[in-house]
Amino acid sequence: MSPRADLAIRGAVVVSDGAYARDVLIRGGRISALVEPGASTAEDEIDARGLLALPGIVDAHVHFNEPGRTEWEGWASGSRAAVAGGITTVLDMPLNSLPPILEGDAFDAKRLAAERASLVDFGLWGGLVDADPMSLLELRDRGAIGCKAFLCDSGVPEFPPLADDELVPAFRAAAGAGLLVALHAEDETLVREATARVRGEGRRDPAAWAASRPPLVEVRAVARACAAAREAGARIHIVHLSAVEALGAIGAARDLGTDVTVETCPHYLEFEESDMERLGPALKCAPPIRDARNRDGLWRALLDGKIDLVASDHSPCAPDLKARGQRDIFAAWGGVAGVQSVLPALFTEATRRAGDALDVRKVAGFVVWRLAAKPAKRLGLWPRKGTIAAGSDADVVLFDPDREWTLDRERSYTRGVDPYIGRSFRGRVILTLVRGRVVYRDGEIVTNPPHGRFISREEGTAA
Numbered sequence: 001m002s003p004r005a006d007l008a009i010r011g012a013v014v015v016s017d018g019a020y021a022r023d024v025l026i027r028g029g030r031i032s033a034l035v036e037p038g039a040s041t042a043e044d045e046i047d048a049r050g051l052l053a054l055p056g057i058v059d060a061h062v063h064f065n066e067p068g069r070t071e072w073e074g075w076a077s078g079s080r081a082a083v084a085g086g087i088t089t090v091l092d093m094p095l096n097s098l099p100p101i102l103e104g105d106a107f108d109a110k111r112l113a114a115e116r117a118s119l120v121d122f123g124l125w126g127g128l129v130d131a132d133p134m135s136l137l138e139l140r141d142r143g144a145i146g147c148k149a150f151l152c153d154s155g156v157p158e159f160p161p162l163a164d165d166e167l168v169p170a171f172r173a174a175a176g177a178g179l180l181v182a183l184h185a186e187d188e189t190l191v192r193e194a195t196a197r198v199r200g201e202g203r204r205d206p207a208a209w210a211a212s213r214p215p216l217v218e219v220r221a222v223a224r225a226c227a228a229a230r231e232a233g234a235r236i237h238i239v240h241l242s243a244v245e246a247l248g249a250i251g252a253a254r255d256l257g258t259d260v261t262v263e264t265c266p267h268y269l270e271f272e273e274s275d276m277e278r279l280g281p282a283l284k285c286a287p288p289i290r291d292a293r294n295r296d297g298l299w300r301a302l303l304d305g306k307i308d309l310v311a312s313d314h315s316p317c318a319p320d321l322k323a324r325g326q327r328d329i330f331a332a333w334g335g336v337a338g339v340q341s342v343l344p345a346l347f348t349e350a351t352r353r354a355g356d357a358l359d360v361r362k363v364a365g366f367v368v369w370r371l372a373a374k375p376a377k378r379l380g381l382w383p384r385k386g387t388i389a390a391g392s393d394a395d396v397v398l399f400d401p402d403r404e405w406t407l408d409r410e411r412s413y414t415r416g417v418d419p420y421i422g423r424s425f426r427g428r429v430i431l432t433l434v435r436g437r438v439v440y441r442d443g444e445i446v447t448n449p450p451h452g453r454f455i456s457r458e459e460g461t462a463a
């Protein structure tokens with residue numbers, strides 16, 4: 001008897017751990033089977049001939065800022081941008097929302113806000129701001145995906161960095177709670193010194209930002225974090241790495257058996273210093289966007305697996321906080337609003353770099369490995385998320401690998417300043433399904449009541 005399903009996606013090439021022609025059958029919000037084309041019946045059907053079926057992207061690093069700074073970005077606007085870009089799960093960072101997620105009540109409040117408004121499934125990072133094990137246990141018991149720490153000023157006063165002498169005890173506390181530590185790795189002392197020097201020269205131009213945070217800032221912080229992780233027996237994840245030079249310390253730590261992974265972001269892979277001069281505050285972020293050789297080095301590291309995954313670090317703000325950086329780059333908010341363009345930007349750049357050897361299925365496979373499978377595995381969400389397989393959540397993106405298009409302002413859904421507006425891409429998200437429900441189709445958000453669900457580490461692995 002042929003398998004029965006609520007929904008069948010027919011005619012696509014499934015790209016997830018290989019590429020093959022299969023119909024994807026969905027039942028009760030999960031993938032029930034992958035079958036030979038035509039060998040099934042279903043209540044409803046989607047014709048996906050000519051398209052790739054990709055696992056929904058798992059964005060390990062966003063700041064949707066609600067509650068507290070919803071006017072910068074909220075769960076409704078942020079998740080609209082996400083589904084338009086093929087993202088079906090986001091992991092939200094413990095800061096820029098208010099209060100920051102440092103204990104259980106704040107965690108509960110954010111979870112509630114997200115459940116009311118999110119179109120995508122979500123997990124929550126907690127904060128690691130000291131060595132207090134009690135607050136970490138509260139966060140762990142609520143299903144936090146991990147805990148985030150800063151080695152330099154976080155940009156908001158309510159989220160303090162870890163001091164040097166707190167590093168090992170705080171990592172020990174996180175390890176004791178079984179939590180992965182995500183680290184913003186820039187060295188505070190070096191940032192202060194370089195910033196004072198650059199500002200002392202009177203510079204306020206966009207390029208002054210990168211000059212105030214040279215690669216050494218990351219090299220020193222990453223090395224220190226890796227050594228502390230080894231001493232404390234902690235698992236760590238370096239977020240938004242920008243400086244290629246800092247990868248050396250990570251490789252050395254891995255050789256010693258330290259459990260460390262590293263992410264970079266589309267803006268470091270897509271832009272370089274001339275873009276910073278052109279777009280200015282829209283591309284201001286920390287660590288900064290660097291030169292073209294650095295960008296090429298990041299690509300090579302991504303291709304050969306030295307960089308594990310790519311996440312958006314979507315961190316928008318009210319537009320006036322960017323505008324005030326036009327005359328003084330130091331005055332602008334630091335953060336790039338890019339959640340909508342992660343998949344198209346990476347696919348476009350990867351096809352361009354493949355040159356004559358281009359095989360779009362291989363490129364798509366590479367992209368979803370770094371954007372969906374790897375983050376899901378590292379964050380304990382695999383195989384519920386990050387793959388197209390029987391039993392997984394039916395988070396599926398139908399993607400046209402040949403479509404060329406340009407992002408216009410009307411179709412950019414973030415509340416922030418989107419530096420990708422006007423940018424041309426190859427490869428377009430045609431349809432996004434979250435647990436079997438269409439949330440985005442042919443350039444339009446499908447307006448249904450939001451049904452994004454909270455997902456904890458444990459749920460992911462148990463599924």
Ligand SMILES: [Zn+2]
Pocket residue numbers: 061062063093313314315
């Ligand atoms: Zn961030």
